[in-house]
Amino acid sequence: MDPLASLRQLVQTYPLIDNHAHNLLNKSNACNYEKYAFEQITSEAQGIALENAPHTLPLQRAAHQLATLYDSPSNDWDRVKEARDQWVKRDYDELIRRCLEGTHSLLLDDLLTDEDIEPFDWHDRFTTAPTKRIVRIEVVAAQVLAAILPEGYSEALDDVTNLRQTFDRFREGFHQEIEKAVADAVVVGFKSVICYRTGLHVQCADDKDDDSRLLQSFARTIQQRTGPTYRVEDKPLNDWVVRQTLDLLQAARTSTPLGPNKPLQLHTGLGDNDINLILSNPAYLQDLIARYPKVDFVLLHSSYPYTREAGYLACVYPNVYLDLGEVFPMVSRDAQESIIRESLEVVPTNRLLWSTDGHFYPETFWLANKQFRDALEKVLVDYVRQGDFAIEQAKTAASDILFHNSNRLYSLNETNSYDETQKPCSRPLAGSSSDEWKAFVQNNPDIKYIWLQFFDYTATLRLRIFPVQEFAKIVRKERRIGVCLATQQMLQNDTVCPEGSTTGQFYMQPDLSTLSRNVGLDSKSATVMSWWLTEDGRPLPGCPRTLLRNVTNQLQSEHGIQVLCGFEIEVVFLRCITNPDTDQEDFVPCVKNHSWSQMTRETRRMVPLLEEIAETLASIGINLEQFHSESAPGQFEFVLPPGPPLAAVDTLLKARQVVTQVAEQHGLRATLHPRPYTHAAGTASHAHLSITPSTKEDSFLAGILQHYPALMAVALAGDVSYDRVCSGLWAGSEWVSWGTQNRESPIRKISPAHWEIKTLDGLANMYIAMSAFLAAGYLGVKNNEPLTASDCPYDSATLSEEERKSYGITTQLPKSLSQSLDELEADSALQEVLGSTLVANYILVKRAEKKKLDSMEEEARRKWLLERY
Known part of the structure; x- marks a missing residue:
């Protein structure tokens, strides 16, 4: 195999660990665009501002790509959404399966919302390994407040003694919940959205001499309660929640030689309109990072537009990792490539992680993974051609970013079965062969025969016919179908060119994305096109479809x-x-x-x-x-x-x-x-x-x-x-x-x-x-x-x-x-x-x-x- 081709193949097919994502909408809400605008798959805008999204390059690019996902004949946004609606109605699970193809494991922050979504462990059916949890600490704090202060709480908040007692109950409850999560094997990390609430300029130490500021912040938070829930968004209290979490994580890490390592993810950079863009710069975290050397920090979302600042932190602090998520598909192709290049300026490749920040819509996962793989391939191939990376170095970097760095950081202990002979499917949406075959048989129970076809150099369509049960063996790779190599040198009447040879053979591998009923004739059969493979399972250079x-x-x-x-x-x-x-x-x-x-x-x-x-x-x-x-x-x-x-x-x-x-x-x-x-x-x-x-x-x-x-x-x-x-x-x-x-x-x-x-x-x-x-x-x-x-x-x-x-x-x-x-x-x-x-x-x-x-x-x-x- 050509070395660059092997690099491209690895980038496009290596299993990935998505180190930060969220739950998908349930089917009944999957097309609820009034509540969950589909345009937000490429935009952080909300409300009236979101009306401009169809005029952005990221959304127009997404429309082109989604048209291929849905087999839509049009790239028009409304037509694309219509095609999507048909997919959801027909087979929502299959759409999700196709969108998550290649995903080995999901690390889900499942506290983004508790409405209209599928439960945490429901997502296991679409990945190789079980889903793991990322705990959002501000939501935990709000839940503890709601538990200790039921709706209708009316005790005087100006009574310092009472307020302090209430705060102590809150602190104890918060500690218990965080410690319980640290001990939970399903929880592999924590997340803070303090960037959204009060900014990343977190106070690094408690006010030992005077905690009145913290108590006043706690009181304001209680007073601002709306309905049965609280929202923790007052700076002294928010800073305290982050510091307390870090204290507990550092203590757990140092308690025993094999103490659990559960990183803290922080939203940085890009966000919707309630973020302070200036205060989303991860440079504000430098003192905090230095104060907690035993806690690993994950700077989420490429910190865009502060990628270089985040890259510097990941370079000089051994406990900082840079996540390359969310900007795919939120920004243009050029910006995506630039972000990867900026990340590689100084960041060691074993400190870079991948995530989709996928949420609500399965397409957010598909677009992010597709665009990231394409951009990463382009950048790495460029660096190899310029002599900056050797092929093997580039392949190691890609596999680390996609899989191994997250696997190590979150102590997942996962293995993958990547095979260099594996090739991308002809259509990026294709699910596993067994799934596609199973679905076809279920939907077409009357089909008894399969025509396995290929198109030779004389434009002659040639085929072999198999009973369904025999074709199923081919799908399961229990048998192979060999064809004489002379087919590449054969005429329509089956004579072989004088220069040709009847020695050797290639193997037909069905491309199940082309499986279709035979119609227009009296036959209970279906057709499927094939790839041509060599004896050792690699693509044959003479295969027209592979070409x-x-x-x-x-x-x-x-x-x-x-x-x-x-x-x-x-x-x-x-x-x-x-x-x-x-x-x-x-x-x-x-x-x-x-x-x-x-x-x-x-x-x-x-x-x-x-x-x-x-x-x-x-x-x-x-x-x-x-x-x-x-x-x-x-x-x-x-x-x-x-x-x-x-x-x-x-x-x-x-x-x-x-x-x-x-x-x-x-x-x-x-x-x-x-x-x-x-x-x-x-x-x-x-x-x-x-x-x-x-x-x-x-x-x-x-x-x-x-x-x-x-x-x-x-x-x-x-x-x-x-x-x-x-x-x-x-x-x-x-x-x-x-x-x-x-x-x-x-x-x-x-x-x-x-x-x-x-x-x-x-x-x-x-x-x-x-x-x-x-x-x-x-x-x-x-x-x-x-x-x-x-x-x-x-x-x-x-x-x-x-x-x-x-x-x-x-x-x-x-x-x-x-x-x-x-x-x-x-x-x-x-x-x-x-x-x-x-x-x-x-x-x-x-x-x-x-x-x-x-x-x-x-x-x-x-x-x-x-x-x-």
């Missing part, structure tokens, strides 16, 4: 670029007839009186089929955005919803299966043949591609244009594909160019950082094709390529040479598969990203396939392709 996942992750981790893809399925419906003169079967259009976006008498006969396809797709969660007639006889287009690249391609292949299967039920052949008739327009498989942020769109586009001749080898994967790409057919024309809403350029720009790829059709392995386009964009961003071609509003083939030059158009598109394969073979930069083994095998297969097809008569070749695509 797309890796390139997508590379864009995200190295450049902060997120990608969405969407596809259009153009398909021609044909009838198979027998020619009475030759007794040969032939394919003819199902309708002839037909044109683009028009309803003719013949086209209307197709409406029941089209609606059946739309409804069948919707039954498995693929909701079409639109469908309509296309130009060629019997040609229609189905527009799929956008999604992350891997999920979008998975959806595309599943949707094609459904279209084909429903058509067959009506005696029709649905074909993706790029040019089934020479007298009509061809059939494409246009892809929409968008990136976030749009600030890097020029260099991304420049990379694609620079490598476009080589990209044609995987986008137009057969000679017949090139019959379609010529001027005048709205298929991208003949020159490397781009243009806003220009359908006669290979790249049509639709909006900022959103393009349509025109030169793409159904003969492509879409995993490889999209990987190649993303790889080219990645190279453009990595090398900061300038965009030398300008926005062209014309069909470049109709321009003069001088006119083309004025738009920066200098390169013709390849006219044949041979030309584009030569371009791919010569493009070493693109090969480096895609992998030389995969590219070499792909070129080998496509040249052998071309040779086979060239040997056929034209009509035989046409029928051969119609039967297979």
Whole structure:
């Protein structure tokens, strides 16, 4: 494995201990946005100020990410919340399970509120290890007051003797509760929110000579009681509560050689509008920290914006740790990376902790963990590349921050089973395989067979079929399914290229996030896509799905670029007839009186089929955005919803299966043949591609244009594909160019950082094709390529040479598969990203396939392709 890849993998998959979080809302309140505004997942604002949250970068970023979590077709905030509501209603536990994936243990401050939340130990079902408690000391103080002073207490507070007696009862009760918590094995630490109440400038010592200030503070606290509860928020009393807790913790630590170590967490920095931002600076704690050397202090929430001050304390005091929580997802990507960099300026990596500060909504955990892992990966990879960290040092730092530092500090004595062969799931929301499989079986008890599928280099969907009980063994890893490595060098008719070998095999591992019922045919079965693994369980370099996942992750981790893809399925419906003169079967259009976006008498006969396809797709969660007639006889287009690249391609292949299967039920052949008739327009498989942020769109586009001749080898994967790409057919024309809403350029720009790829059709392995386009964009961003071609509003083939030059158009598109394969073979930069083994095998297969097809008569070749695509 590439060393940087192993570092990235570790950061993204290492189990984590969340050292500070809070309870989740119960299901009945999970969508109670009136009381618990969902916008607070990225903002400390409240009330009217919270109305501005949708206009902040953190929330807009969260909307994009949550859309992928919920499989929402839209990033619009209201649509995202609607998708969330559906998830909660359908399976709240599953949503939580997905949001807490990778969390080994939670340390919960369960005294944030006692309303509308799930109990402390309820959270155990979603983590590997049991949940532990963090005790909030101000709440304990308030509870003791309520216990010794029942509602209606009216004794004279100006009687010093009585007040002192009452205070003594309070002190005794508070000590008892803290000591009981110290002795409780489930309690691993304490927390103070004095930062919110009176600020971090805590008085370090009691007034031995005159305790009147403390008694007066105690009296004011009693007088300010509202209803049955107290709120401890008067400075002398608050300072006393912190000092008393520290005294008890230090005493417990020193009472025996193995006295319990239970740190004190303090909220520092960022908070809502009742915090004094000046007094939230952890520098105010320096004297207190020095006074209690046997107590470990945890400065929560990165102390933002005072991260450097907190970092200094964690550097020079051996009893200080810096927690990197809450700012994920509260601040922008750049700020998050800056916070990690500032923390690493002087803080030893064994003094840094991770927490989400997750509360109420499971998405607060998911967003925080996702954004932290991404930012940590970016920073550590940068430092390794610059020679500041060795690979192993960076990996140790990451595992310490995520797991080992908290495990040691809180004396958790946990072990984890991290395995370097483990890989991130194709979708970040995926739960464990056993959970997903169990849920599928429960929801689909009639399913008897599973089709385990993969997509080879000839764009042939291949599969193995297993009875459910046998497939369950694969899920449980009780058996493996080997496939000959020669599949990577095999043609559609199962012949292996002469250069290929029939030695060796790879193994198919099901990706249960793609598990879906088979619909549109009479079969009690389901389909699932697979990963290709080596003998020792590592990802096989030639796996198309792994390639797309890796390139997508590379864009995200190295450049902060997120990608969405969407596809259009153009398909021609044909009838198979027998020619009475030759007794040969032939394919003819199902309708002839037909044109683009028009309803003719013949086209209307197709409406029941089209609606059946739309409804069948919707039954498995693929909701079409639109469908309509296309130009060629019997040609229609189905527009799929956008999604992350891997999920979008998975959806595309599943949707094609459904279209084909429903058509067959009506005696029709649905074909993706790029040019089934020479007298009509061809059939494409246009892809929409968008990136976030749009600030890097020029260099991304420049990379694609620079490598476009080589990209044609995987986008137009057969000679017949090139019959379609010529001027005048709205298929991208003949020159490397781009243009806003220009359908006669290979790249049509639709909006900022959103393009349509025109030169793409159904003969492509879409995993490889999209990987190649993303790889080219990645190279453009990595090398900061300038965009030398300008926005062209014309069909470049109709321009003069001088006119083309004025738009920066200098390169013709390849006219044949041979030309584009030569371009791919010569493009070493693109090969480096895609992998030389995969590219070499792909070129080998496509040249052998071309040779086979060239040997056929034209009509035989046409029928051969119609039967297979």
